[in-house]
Amino acid sequence: MRPPYGVGMASSIPPLRPAIDRTAPEFSPVRERLWRQVLGECLRGIRHERGEKLSETASRAGVSPQYLSEIERGLKEPSSEMIAAVAGALDVTLVDLTLAVAESLRPAQHSVSRGATCSAATAYALAA
Amino acid sequence: MRPPYGVGMASSIPPLRPAIDRTAPEFSPVRERLWRQVLGECLRGIRHERGEKLSETASRAGVSPQYLSEIERGLKEPSSEMIAAVAGALDVTLVDLTLAVAESLRPAQHSVSRGATCSAATAYALAA
DNA sequence: CTGTCGGCTTCGCGTAGAGCAGAACCAGTC
């Protein structure tokens, strides 16, 4: 990533578009989780439940494995077309995926162990 | 937007990142609706139910009115931070917003009249 | 021990598009 505008000068000039903070929020309970992060968790959860490899899903979705890895870790903001493509590659509908994201966003989930923050069971059951 | 690379030459050089097709799908029932479009409808639906003006919501969310207009019409892909900001400005949680999007994505909604494609009632009731 | 493989991640890059400001346009109301 390029240095933000004004690096090397006094930091009195804000960037025109704020740089996206990619700090993983799961280590900061005060920070609310962002949509892309939860989406990524759900996608990875569904993929694991399907026993799929990252490279397989990526190939079927028509994206690079590197990129899918980044999407899954909430590092990138995929376009709606990309979301649809990955969902299709995982044989899950956009409805069920969105529901899984919503379920995973629920505050009650925050007290669940960190390793299972995406409730993919709903998406899985509906898609099966 | 800048002309794609290679404009003025033979169109044998594909763009490095495929240009996003912004054709409105509501005029093409064969085309599945994209996440950003449904999101936008939901945001506008919620805003209308709150009796809010676009400029008010935009100001509170910290975005320009032009941009919020584009988001609501599914023309732009807002970042997760932007989504959170607009949701906050509308006093709706990300959970409820996501649920509203999911509800609106359900196939059963497709036979509803075009003017009320976003089921914001869920989001409204939960946020009230 | 070394070498290979599989699965995933990191790095760096070109350019698409996010997000905005200013101006103009459109429709409705008084």
Add this chain to the structure above:
DNA sequence: GACTGGTTCTGCTCTACGCGAAGCCGACAG
């Protein structure tokens, strides 16, 4: 006519999308 609310257009800056190349790590074989 003026005003309001929203949309469209134009052009701009520069962030970050999406990917190729390379790297990391664990497991396994010889």
